[in-house]
Structures are given as C-alpha cells and as structure tokens.
Amino acid sequence: MNKGWKTQAGFLASVLILGSEGLFALDEITFSKDIAPILQENCHTCHRPGQMAPMALMTYEQVRPWAPVIKSRVEAREMPPWHLDKTVGIQEYDNDISLTDEEIAIISAWVDAGAPQGNPEDLPVAIDWPSDEIWRLADKYEREPDLIIRSTPWTQSAQGQDQWWTPIIETGLTEDRWVTGMEVRPTMQSRPVTHHAVVYIQQEEEPDDFVAAVDVPGRGSYLTEFAVGKIGDVFRENTGKLMKAGSRIAFDNHYHSVGQEITAQTELGIWFHEEGYVPKYRVYSQALGVMQAMDTLDIPPGKITTHHAYVPLTAQARLENYQPHMHIRGKAMSMEAIFPNGQVQMLSHVDNFNFNWHVNYVYSENSAPILPAGTMLKITAWHDNTADNPHNPDPTQWVGWGQRSYDDMYHAHVNITYLTEEDYHQIIRDRRSDEGNE
Ligand code: HEC
Incomplete structure (x- = not known):
C-alpha cells in the first residue's frame, strides 16, 4: 500500500486515511487494487456462491451495487459479524474475523470516491477455495471423524417463517469416550437455509458434579455449534470433553426460507482421543x-x-x-x-x-x-x-x-x-x- 503523499496531478484522487499509525494518504483507491483483497480475505468465506450469505461479493459487477450498503455495514461493525467492543477487555481471539480500522477507512473512502473499478490486472490471485464437502478438521486429525451424528432431515418450505427443528439423536456409544475435536456442518444442500445449528449433549452426570447445575433447561449441556468464523472445537493439550455411554445429541437447527424448497440436515463430526486415554482435564x-x-x-x-x-x-x-x-x-x-x-x-x-x-x-x-x-x-x-x-x-x-x-x-x-x-x-x-x- 502506498502511504506516501502524491504530488502530481493524481493528488485529488488520493485519499487521506486515519489509521492506527496516524494520518496517511493513499493513491486512488480502486476495487481491483485495494478492495478485492480485503473482501477476499474477510468476506468470501460467506459471500460466495453456495455459502450462507445472501449475495456473492466476488467480482466488481457483484460488489458495485452493494457499495453503499457495504460501507454502512462495515462502519457499524455489523459485517463481518464480530460484535465485540474493541475498546475494552481482551482483544486477542483465535477466530477474530473483524476488519481493522484501516480496512474500514479504505472501504469507506472507496465508496465515497464513487467505487471505481481500477485496472483488473491489479486483482489479487484468486483463492482456491477448498471443497465444501470436506470436514475441515480432517486435515488436522489426519482422518475422517470417528463418529458422525446426523439430525433427522427437515424440509424447509420455499416461503414462510423461520423454523427451529430440534430432534434428539442417540450417540450409540456403549462406553465412555473422550472427545478431542468436533465440527458441525450442514449437508451441502442445507447451507443456504441453515442460519445456525446448536448442538447439546444429554447424559447422566453425578449429582454433585457442578456441570449438572449448568445445563440449558430442556436441551442439555451445550456442546458446540455451526457458527460464524468457526472451524470447529479443538480442545487444548491435556483436555477433552467427556461423552458418556448412552448419551444423546439434541440439535437446535434454525432454518430460514430461501424461495426454494430444501431438505436440510446437520452433521456433527466427532474425533475421539484414542481408546483408554483419559485427558488430564475435562472441559465443562x-x-x-x-x-x-x-x-x-x-x-x-x-x-x-x-x-x-x-x-x-x-x-x-x-x-x-x-x-x-x-x-x-x-x-x-x-x-x-x-x-x-x-x-x-x-x-x-x-x-x-x-x-x-x-x-x-x-x-x-x-x-x-x-x-x-x-x-x-x-x-x-x-x-x-x-x-x-x-x-x-x-x-x-x-x-x-x-x-x-x-x-x-x-x-x-x-x-x-x-x-x-x-x-x-x-x-x-x-x-x-x-x-x-x-
Ligand atoms: C460469517 C459469514 C459472513 C462474513 C464473513 C461476512 N458476511 Fe456479510 N452477510 C452474511 C449474512 C448471512 C448476511 C445476511 C444476514 C445479515 O444481514 O446478518 C450478510 C449480510 C451482509 C450485507 C447486507 C445485505 C443486505 O441485504 O442488506 C452486507 C452489505 C454484507 N453482508 C457485507 C459483508 C462484507 C463487506 C463482508 C466482509 C468485509 C462480510 N459481509 C462478511 C454473512 C457474512
């Protein structure tokens, strides 16, 4: 990024940006050179075809009509969805997807300048998105999930109100196992209608075990969810979650209609610690x-x-x-x-x-x-x-x-x-x- 002052005729097209490093000027901000890389890194996970967001923001033609709305959503810090107060408390998170102040300033300045396209040769190299059909944690564990539990299918009508579908499914476990990682994903065709999916576990706990007191009434103990910017749960070294023999999984699937009837299903993938291994710490x-x-x-x-x-x-x-x-x-x-x-x-x-x-x-x-x-x-x-x-x-x-x-x-x-x-x-x-x- 050119932070120097531009002195010749192009000066009027350059823009002052107030970033964390102070005030600096940028050459004319263009979609190809400045905006596409920001969108690629921060928005395309959801704003590309087949993903959860309502529109793709990949090409200039796709982005241009949305420019004013993009400006207001990023300035309000509503998009990307990261709604944490940046001025207090802990700011270091493993899954931070928020924009920096500079990135927001660049987007705003670009929209104010009339959202110019610039030279398509400046576009960043396209990202080769991984297939959506993989388990994203499979790489880490070098295997497919040890256990996959599926919610019973639900057919969401083309039009209508949001629906919550909350089936309870047996895990089929006949002995206690320790979980080292989990990932929730809607099946491919379910993605457009699946707003979110929360997963609870129902199992007997010792009466004096404090975990029993913190269940969500009617559902069970919160386990994981399909959510924003989340790849899955990977438990830190020496830790794991206990999944007991005879346990059940309660799904809370939140579906919305998208103009086409779709049958949806959520899958919970679980990776266990090896049999017999008991981690030092149980995560509650x-x-x-x-x-x-x-x-x-x-x-x-x-x-x-x-x-x-x-x-x-x-x-x-x-x-x-x-x-x-x-x-x-x-x-x-x-x-x-x-x-x-x-x-x-x-x-x-x-x-x-x-x-x-x-x-x-x-x-x-x-x-x-x-x-x-x-x-x-x-x-x-x-x-x-x-x-x-x-x-x-x-x-x-x-x-x-x-x-x-x-x-x-x-x-x-x-x-x-x-x-x-x-x-x-x-x-x-x-x-x-x-x-x-x-
Ligand atoms: C985690 C997924 C996700 C990410 C990342 C994300 N979006 Fe979104 N976006 C959505 C979804 C889903 C909606 C529709 C629901 C809503 O508005 O909350 C949406 C809505 C929007 C809207 C409003 C659309 C309307 O109809 O008014 C804009 C504009 C937008 N996003 C821009 C962006 C930009 C720009 C980025 C990156 C800087 C971004 N989003 C990142 C998922 C995402």
Missing part, C-alpha cells in the same frame, strides 16, 4: 447466568433493562471462550471477573449484540483468562424493549424468560477448564516470564 461447558436469568428476567414494555448474574468459580480455572446468548431484545452482554481481593477486570464485552448471529469468541492460548478459585464471574445483560430496537416485534409487551424467540433469556456459553493448583501457578509464571521477554 457452562451456561453462565442461565439460573439467575430464569428467576429474575423482567423486561417491561418500552424499557431498556440491565440484569446481573454472579457465578463463583469453585476452583482455579481457564476460560476458553465467550459466547453470549440472548433473543431478539438482546442488546449487549459483558463478562467480568471479580477477583477474591475485590479487583474487577472486564474480560469481554459484546456491545452490538445481534440475535441472528451466534458468534463464539475463542480466546487464544495466551489471552485465555486464568483465574483463581473464588473468582466471581459477573455477567451483565442489556435488553432493549423499546421501539428503537429494529428487531423488536412489539415494544408494548412485557417479556420474561422462555425458550420461544419472542421470549427472552440471557447466558454466556463458556468452556471452563478447572486447573490443578500446580498448573495454575505454572501458567501464571510462564505468562509473566513471556511478558518479561517482550
């Missing part, structure tokens, strides 16, 4: 706040509400991800840590929640919060039941906790690894010495 999925939300959620008509839930950590732990869950009146959700000494730290804040998107924010190896026993996790949820909320179907209704999408709820799906005291101190020491070396 918790729905933080769900109990408090069931008891206290109270959203009067015409109001914006704030609710808090506090969940104590019974042992020192690492949080692996953050995935807020609310319904159509959901506005924002944060997760803070209140340390035993009273100090408060913001971990992650989604300030621009959108019910259509179940974005899972996966902490990186070095950013995952390592918290002492006795830490209180504080979930704060904001709901907007006013007429200003464009998604609100009826601001005159009182809303409480419930499963239907016209009811509401709030909780955060968080995978928690409870650490031994020794490992906890070791990780803290390692991180301190890494910081020292920087």
Whole structure:
C-alpha cells in the first residue's frame, strides 16, 4: 500500500486515511487494487456462491451495487459479524474475523470516491477455495471423524417463517469416550437455509458434579455449534470433553426460507482421543447466568433493562471462550471477573449484540483468562424493549424468560477448564516470564 503523499496531478484522487499509525494518504483507491483483497480475505468465506450469505461479493459487477450498503455495514461493525467492543477487555481471539480500522477507512473512502473499478490486472490471485464437502478438521486429525451424528432431515418450505427443528439423536456409544475435536456442518444442500445449528449433549452426570447445575433447561449441556468464523472445537493439550455411554445429541437447527424448497440436515463430526486415554482435564461447558436469568428476567414494555448474574468459580480455572446468548431484545452482554481481593477486570464485552448471529469468541492460548478459585464471574445483560430496537416485534409487551424467540433469556456459553493448583501457578509464571521477554 502506498502511504506516501502524491504530488502530481493524481493528488485529488488520493485519499487521506486515519489509521492506527496516524494520518496517511493513499493513491486512488480502486476495487481491483485495494478492495478485492480485503473482501477476499474477510468476506468470501460467506459471500460466495453456495455459502450462507445472501449475495456473492466476488467480482466488481457483484460488489458495485452493494457499495453503499457495504460501507454502512462495515462502519457499524455489523459485517463481518464480530460484535465485540474493541475498546475494552481482551482483544486477542483465535477466530477474530473483524476488519481493522484501516480496512474500514479504505472501504469507506472507496465508496465515497464513487467505487471505481481500477485496472483488473491489479486483482489479487484468486483463492482456491477448498471443497465444501470436506470436514475441515480432517486435515488436522489426519482422518475422517470417528463418529458422525446426523439430525433427522427437515424440509424447509420455499416461503414462510423461520423454523427451529430440534430432534434428539442417540450417540450409540456403549462406553465412555473422550472427545478431542468436533465440527458441525450442514449437508451441502442445507447451507443456504441453515442460519445456525446448536448442538447439546444429554447424559447422566453425578449429582454433585457442578456441570449438572449448568445445563440449558430442556436441551442439555451445550456442546458446540455451526457458527460464524468457526472451524470447529479443538480442545487444548491435556483436555477433552467427556461423552458418556448412552448419551444423546439434541440439535437446535434454525432454518430460514430461501424461495426454494430444501431438505436440510446437520452433521456433527466427532474425533475421539484414542481408546483408554483419559485427558488430564475435562472441559465443562457452562451456561453462565442461565439460573439467575430464569428467576429474575423482567423486561417491561418500552424499557431498556440491565440484569446481573454472579457465578463463583469453585476452583482455579481457564476460560476458553465467550459466547453470549440472548433473543431478539438482546442488546449487549459483558463478562467480568471479580477477583477474591475485590479487583474487577472486564474480560469481554459484546456491545452490538445481534440475535441472528451466534458468534463464539475463542480466546487464544495466551489471552485465555486464568483465574483463581473464588473468582466471581459477573455477567451483565442489556435488553432493549423499546421501539428503537429494529428487531423488536412489539415494544408494548412485557417479556420474561422462555425458550420461544419472542421470549427472552440471557447466558454466556463458556468452556471452563478447572486447573490443578500446580498448573495454575505454572501458567501464571510462564505468562509473566513471556511478558518479561517482550
Ligand atoms: C460469517 C459469514 C459472513 C462474513 C464473513 C461476512 N458476511 Fe456479510 N452477510 C452474511 C449474512 C448471512 C448476511 C445476511 C444476514 C445479515 O444481514 O446478518 C450478510 C449480510 C451482509 C450485507 C447486507 C445485505 C443486505 O441485504 O442488506 C452486507 C452489505 C454484507 N453482508 C457485507 C459483508 C462484507 C463487506 C463482508 C466482509 C468485509 C462480510 N459481509 C462478511 C454473512 C457474512
């Protein structure tokens, strides 16, 4: 990218960009040279034929009519779907698909300049997209999934309301197995109608096992989902999820109509640790706040509400991800840590929640919060039941906790690894010495 000032006749066509490195000028911004590479890297995963987005954004002809809408969606940080507040909390995530401030400024400046095409010879080399029919984690594990569980097929009509299809399927396991990785994918023909798919596990837990207390009522314990920017779940070294003999998988498939009748099915692929191997740590999925939300959620008509839930950590732990869950009146959700000494730290804040998107924010190896026993996790949820909320179907209704999408709820799906005291101190020491070396 040319950051130098242009001095000759082309000056008027160059644009000032305020990026994180300060103000700089760019030659005339063109689709071929500047915009296509940004779209290729950040948008084509979804905005190409056969994928979930409503239109392809590959060629100049495809992109040009959308230019003004693209500008407003990227400036509002609605697209790509990454709705985290960039000004507070942890910013390092394994699956970050957000645009940089510079990229947003370049797109805006290009649209303001009339969205010129430029020289097609400047276009980036086309990406050879992998076949959509593969399991994306198969490369990593060097084999197809050990077990594939399929939801029973559902036929989504050409027109009509969104549908939730929630079959429960036996895993067929006759002995307990430890999961090292999982991936959810709609079958090829299901992709256009599958908005998202959440997968829960139902199995007996020991009564005193804290995991039993954090199930999502009626569904089971949250397992994984087909979601934005997500390749699958790969559990860190020494960790895994326990899938017991006789367990069942509950699917929550959210389908929308696309003008053509389509029969849809979701597949859950599971890779196990080798038989007999027991990882040091069991990863627990918790729905933080769900109990408090069931008891206290109270959203009067015409109001914006704030609710808090506090969940104590019974042992020192690492949080692996953050995935807020609310319904159509959901506005924002944060997760803070209140340390035993009273100090408060913001971990992650989604300030621009959108019910259509179940974005899972996966902490990186070095950013995952390592918290002492006795830490209180504080979930704060904001709901907007006013007429200003464009998604609100009826601001005159009182809303409480419930499963239907016209009811509401709030909780955060968080995978928690409870650490031994020794490992906890070791990780803290390692991180301190890494910081020292920087
Ligand atoms: C993870 C998949 C995904 C990624 C990545 C993504 N989009 Fe989208 N986009 C969608 C889906 C699905 C919709 C329709 C639903 C919605 O609007 O939320 C959409 C909607 C849009 C719309 C609005 C269309 C309309 O009818 O108003 C625009 C504009 C857009 N995307 C642009 C972009 C751009 C530009 C990028 C990259 C910088 C991008 N998107 C990245 C999936 C994605």
